[in-house]
Amino acid sequence: MPKISKKGLHMPASPIRKLTPFADKAKLDGKKVYHLNIGQPDIETPEGMLNAIKNIDFKVWAYTASEGTLVYRKKLTEYYNKLGYNITPDNILVTTGGSEAITIAMMTCLDPGDEVIIPEPFYANYNGFACQSDIVVKPILSYIENGFALPPISEFEKLITERTKAIIICNPNNPTGYLYSKEELDELKELALKHDLYIFSDEAYREFCYDGRSFISPMHLDGLEQNVVVMDTVSKRYSACGARLGCLITKNKEIWNAGLKFAQARLSPGMVEQIAGAAAVDTPDSYFEAVNKEYTHRRDTLASALNKMEGVFCPNPGGAFYVVAQLPIDNADKFCQWMLETFSYNNQTVMMAPATGFYSTPGAGQNEVRMAYVLNNDDLEKAMTCLNEALKVYPGRVVEAESKKAKAESF
Amino acid sequence: MPKISKKGLHMPASPIRKLTPFADKAKLDGKKVYHLNIGQPDIETPEGMLNAIKNIDFKVWAYTASEGTLVYRKKLTEYYNKLGYNITPDNILVTTGGSEAITIAMMTCLDPGDEVIIPEPFYANYNGFACQSDIVVKPILSYIENGFALPPISEFEKLITERTKAIIICNPNNPTGYLYSKEELDELKELALKHDLYIFSDEAYREFCYDGRSFISPMHLDGLEQNVVVMDTVSKRYSACGARLGCLITKNKEIWNAGLKFAQARLSPGMVEQIAGAAAVDTPDSYFEAVNKEYTHRRDTLASALNKMEGVFCPNPGGAFYVVAQLPIDNADKFCQWMLETFSYNNQTVMMAPATGFYSTPGAGQNEVRMAYVLNNDDLEKAMTCLNEALKVYPGRVVEAESKKAKAESF
Structure with a gap:
């Protein structure tokens, strides 16, 4: 059998999509999965x-x-x-x-x-x-x-x-x-x-x-x-x-x-x-005004909920519809997979993208995740409740991030 | 100013599209251009x-x-x-x-x-x-x-x-x-x-x-x-x-x-x-039957018209909607450009793709062109009349292809 290329071997899998099989499995098992992993907005197309x-x-x-x-x-x-x-x-x-x-x-x-x-x-x-x-x-x-x-x-x-x-x-x-x-x-x-x-x-x-x-x-x-x-x-x-x-x-x-x-x-x-x-191109300005108002609200919801969680730190970003948050965890890849495979709270869980995939430096982003606020406010709140509960029981929990929050406050 | 990549320099221009500026100019000058250069069918989408x-x-x-x-x-x-x-x-x-x-x-x-x-x-x-x-x-x-x-x-x-x-x-x-x-x-x-x-x-x-x-x-x-x-x-x-x-x-x-x-x-x-x-996928078979009948008819029109022209040889292909024809010309790139820039017959001309662009061996295909039979039969006939007239007056005409036709007949 002929071999595939080295390029084909080295090509990275998408960190945004690589956990999809675990999410599919969770859904098959009847869990509600809040998708914060991918920048697929729920906003209606004009x-x-x-x-x-x-x-x-x-x-x-x-x-x-x-x-x-x-x-x-x-x-x-x-x-x-x-x-x-x-x-x-x-x-x-x-x-x-x-x-x-x-x-x-x-x-x-x-x-x-x-x-x-x-x-x-x-x-x-x-x-x-x-x-x-x-x-x-x-x-x-x-x-x-x-x-x-x-x-x-x-x-x-x-x-x-x-x-x-x-x-x-x-x-x-x-x-x-x-x-x-x-x-x-x-x-x-x-x-x-x-x-x-x-x-x-x-x-x-x-x-x-x-x-x-x-x-x-x-x-x-x-x-x-x-x-x-x-x-x-x-x-x-x-x-x-x-x-x-x-x-x-x-x-x-x-x-x-x-x-x-x-x-x-x-x-x-x-x-x-x-x-x-x-x-x-002829989309009226009112479309963007409404969308931006909605995203601002969601960002505030997300950042505020995250920063209230023990050991969690998340900056309040000025644009786009993502946050990178630091969590009190040992390993973001393990944690995100565990959320889908093992954890559930009221039969719900959250899918996030491990931040490691967004870094090229080995080892960077190990305790960070990316979340896209592409769900309505109500679902976002539920997802945050779920995440908070998860962090309490995650076996790989570590306490270290508080110092970053303190450091950030001094900036 | 930063330089573009060597790859950007070496990347070949499309031989099918590279003569487009000359065709555009011919149209601006009021000429009717028969497009046989590109495999864009005129057949209706199902x-x-x-x-x-x-x-x-x-x-x-x-x-x-x-x-x-x-x-x-x-x-x-x-x-x-x-x-x-x-x-x-x-x-x-x-x-x-x-x-x-x-x-x-x-x-x-x-x-x-x-x-x-x-x-x-x-x-x-x-x-x-x-x-x-x-x-x-x-x-x-x-x-x-x-x-x-x-x-x-x-x-x-x-x-x-x-x-x-x-x-x-x-x-x-x-x-x-x-x-x-x-x-x-x-x-x-x-x-x-x-x-x-x-x-x-x-x-x-x-x-x-x-x-x-x-x-x-x-x-x-x-x-x-x-x-x-x-x-x-x-x-x-x-x-x-x-x-x-x-x-x-x-x-x-x-x-x-x-x-x-x-x-x-x-x-x-x-x-x-x-x-x-x-x-x-649910397109009825009758669609393909009608299309194939139409293409067969066009192929026959094109191949027969081409083979009647002095010094021209064209095989009768078994599929797709292209022919490669050998013409009594010195240089297909020059000829195809000349057709658009200089020639017209009753204010009409034909756009073809020089076959050189379809060969990787330098010098191959110099007296060949590719034609796509993606026009209706009537237009194809007009295009062939036009081409026949063009070959009579093209300054770079050479007579050499007859032998290929003879050779082909012996296969």
Whole structure:
């Protein structure tokens, strides 16, 4: 029998999905499982977007241009220029989800063995995409004590070699919810210009900023035009994860032109999705206002419940819809599996993503989990009650995290 | 300014799409362009498939399982088992188009530097996908004189090294239309077993076999279960290229498990497409009968018109909807560009794909073009008239191909 590739062996399993068989088993056993493991919002997709699908009137479900239809790219330009990106349709490549925007950005800008620096914890699938292209991820630790703020630039400088080609930031951050400030982005800009690096800006959660704070993109920074590649998706913005519709944006023509060749190889993004995506741009502001109000409420519920639990610490994030919480546990992977396999409270349990999968540094995140607040407030409260009970009886409970909370309070 | 990757530089542009700017210009100038360059059928998508889209009734456009929904994989199992593949839903990974099935198969089975043998001319994007994963394509020439039949196994043997991991066949073939026989597949089976190689079977055109001939898949061959990976798509089968819905099928659990990790990284295939794809499985046989009758008629029109032209030779292919024709020209790239840029007949011209892009051997296919018979018969006839006139006046005309026709007749 022929062997599979080393790449196939080394490719990481998704830390968000790898516990799914245990969840399925728990459900088969009749347990109610609260899914906080995956960023699949329960928020309804805008009606205009769904109606666009229902109203399709073509006879042939055809390929579109590899870079996306001009109609859709024009609508996207409207959306981005309202944010001050100052782009034209020629700066956009429409992609199959944000995932493909990431893989095209990586392949276009990095060769095998080249390095990308990413503050960790980071979106776990960056590891997978890097593995696909034999790109080396250089993680740089950020810390729960200061809410996972950008690590000092001096720490980045230490990691830069002649193989360093790019820095990835995800803003607001998945998994931490951290919202980068203008000052932090300015520091990154100076670093990128000094060392001739790309800034890959994952902006999947752009629309989810709380407490009146504004979203700033590297696209807003003068002088960085040739260095920035935005990787975006409609998945979270319009609660349309199953659309698999994203885009790559860059003002660097060389990147766009090379990116187009990768896009041509796979022929075309989805046609129906682009029709729906064009309609989505006309989603009224009231939709986002209602969604943000709901998420703010949920975040408050979650963070406050967590911080009340003994030995638990959780920063109050400025954006996205995730928190990373530190728990009084020995091992997050073991704990999350135990929650599904062994524990139940009133026949309920909670599925979370062990934070270890969001770190590249071995051993980091052992006592942290990521939770997505994609359930309604009532379910969130029930899930938190369940977690609190679980922590009381978990056999691997350790008491150590209090000091972090105290440390955080001194920041 | 940071540099793009070597991979981005080396990535080939699509030979099918690279002349698009010239076609756009010709249209702007008021010329009617007959598109024979791309396999985008004009055939209508089955009504049941389009109705499934119009009738969606979900509120949240959500991710699906990374391997595809169980509902869709069950329906696909029905389809494939009617063909005698003898599979279960667990043998299927649903992919974003056939393209992703190819990239996942390659990454799962081959490491950078590993080699894949492909009879050429071959589907041009194999080159792009191989480039993405730093896989080495070893082409093996097939010949227009015998309709591009499978080259002798002794020629394959000459190319096999310890880095050889797989052979790709596309059956019926894009671009040649050649339909492989049971005997040819049996020979490949022996070769694969002898050298422990994978057979990647691209079956995008399975439903398009003419003259009463049957399609045979490597899936039908006993003893080859652990070696076969089918790469499939709904694009051509249901004239739904814009759906970007395909699948990878394998009975080799190691491949499936590793493939799932690549699928998890990109989260999910499209959700609406899977709903439509499930409905498509119930497309009545009468749809395929009508389509095949139409394509047979077109193929006959095209092949007969081509073979009547002085100095032109074109085999009469047994499947798919392409022909590769040899023309009395100096350079297919120059000729195809000239057709769009300079030539017109009654203000009309024809867009074709230069066959050079379908060969990996430098210099091969210089006097060949690929034509897709995806226009109605009337337009095809007009396109052929146009081509005939063009060949009379093309400045780079050479007379040499007649001998091939004579040679072919002696086969």
